[in-house]
Amino acid sequence: MNGQTITEKEAGTLRGLRIQTLSLWMVAATLVVSILIGDGIIHVMQDHRKLADMTEEYIYVREEAENLERGSDYLTDQVRLYAVTKDTAYIEEYFKEVEETRRRDKALDSLEEHLSGKDGEILNASREALRLSNELMEMEIYAMKLAALSAGEDESGLLPEIADYPLTEEELSMSGDEKSDAAVGLVFSDEYRDMKSRIEEKISTVTDGVIAICEKEQAESENIMRNALIRQSIYTVLIVILVIFSYIMIAVLILRPIRLYVNCIKNNNFLEITGAYEFKYLAATYNNVYEMTMEQQNMLREKAERDALTGLLNRQSFEQLKESLRNPAKKLAFLLVDVDVFKAINDNYGHDVGDQALIKVANLLNDNFRKGDYVLRIGGDEFAVIMENTTVDKKQIIREKIDAINEILKHPEGDFPEYSLSVGIAFSVKGFHDELFNQTDSALYHTKENGRCGYTFYDELIEK
Secondary structure, eight states: OHHHHHHHHHHHHTTTOOHHHHHHHHHHHHHHHHHHHHHHHHHHHHHHHHHHHHHHHHHHHHHHHHHHHHHHHHHHHHHHHHHHHOOHHHHHHHHHIIIIIOHHHHHHHHHHHHHTTTOHHHHHHHHHHHHHHHHHHHHHHHHHHHHHHHTTOOGGGSOHHHHTSOOOHHHHTSOHHHHHHHHHHHHTSHHHHHHHHHHHHHHHHHHHHHHHHHHHHHHHHHHHHHHHHHHHHHHHHHHHHHHHHTSOHHIIIIIHHHHHHHHHHHTTOOOOOOSSHHHHHHHHHHHHHHHHHHHHHHHHHHHHHBOTTTOSBOHHHHHHHHHHTOOTTOOEEEEEEEETTHHHHHHHHOHHHHHHHHHHHHHHHHHHSOTTSEEEEOSSSEEEEEEETOOGGGHHHHHHHHHHHHHHHTSOSTTOOOOOEEEEEEEESSOOOHHHHHHHHHHHHHHHHTTSSEEEEHHHHHHO
16 A cells, blocks of 8 residues: 555656656666665575575584484493393493494594684583593493493403403402492492583583574674665665556556456465455455355365264275375384273163263373374274384383273273273384284284283284
8 A cells, every 4th residue: 555655646746757768767777776686685695505504514513512412321321221131232232332333432523623713612521521421431341340240241251341341359259249239330320420410511511602603603694684685675675666666557456466366366375455445355355255165165174084973083084094104114003992892881871971982082092192193083983093103112102001091991980881992003114004904903803802901912913
């Protein structure tokens, strides 16, 4: 509306001038401003690229600082696991990290490269973190030596780093259990935790320093870009004014809206409310009708995809979901869930109570599984859950979820009947495939044939 008012005022000042002459001057002025805009765009793109490069660099530096901490934490995990379990695989993983993976050393080398000449305090903190981590290794090797001896390991078969670590006569004379307790005590001691805290403090210093530098350079770059954008805004305003002056009222209020409406209709979009009053009224009316139509279509689509009783995705959605998950790179868990003694609930308590039982199962499945998991009702009393990015190492989590649901169902409030769920679970590392359903169904059948109210993992079933 402001642009329209300006055009009318300026049109009044141009009385007597030839449109052709004015247009030529406008074209010349437009070309000059366009050149300025083009030059400004180039500079903005360059400044943006510099800002992006700088941000990427500091994200990388921050990740390297975190890698330094991850490497130290990984060593801690391995030595603690070995001290508790005496499984030599953890020793191998420990020294593989130290000698091959070398996350700590590589992270420090990367920090040295990227922060050289920028902030000596950050580099010193990084070096100190690695130094403390190396000091901590002495305690960790000490603990591994005690743990190895407590497990009856032959010193000649130990890695040189462990075999050569000296123990006192008193330590050597301790019983196996005393050595084991001493090893565990070392890696869970206050001194050990204090060293870990000091490492974390140094890494926090690195991270905070990187953020501070990044924020400072970002502020400087943003200031440069802000000034460039202000210039661009001025040029843009000039070009818009020149364009407005170069057209007559009909081009602005009639021809332009018609052209926009044609494109919006072709692209199945809302009409832009612009132009004369009549066109705005037309666009608003069309948009209202279009919006109501879209809402009706969405309601119909929702009804087609959702189960009317529970609100869960239905069998049709399940078939579509299976096709979308046929991705050999996807790792997922598939659960088939059957309501135990559901027919007895319907027969003894009526269909209304049966419906409430199904709704309760649907709500419990939704509450206990992740928001990103797919919970579906695929039959009368049959449900399914698809968990993406889930592998066999998450079995205990799944067990706990099912146990928690069954615990609630077996202890209902009031006069509501007691019931439970039987579940079959199978995992896939190559997306959803035809055999996965059969595997899960077999596991479910085994659960129902062996007392119900529980779960069966297919991989455990075939091992029996």
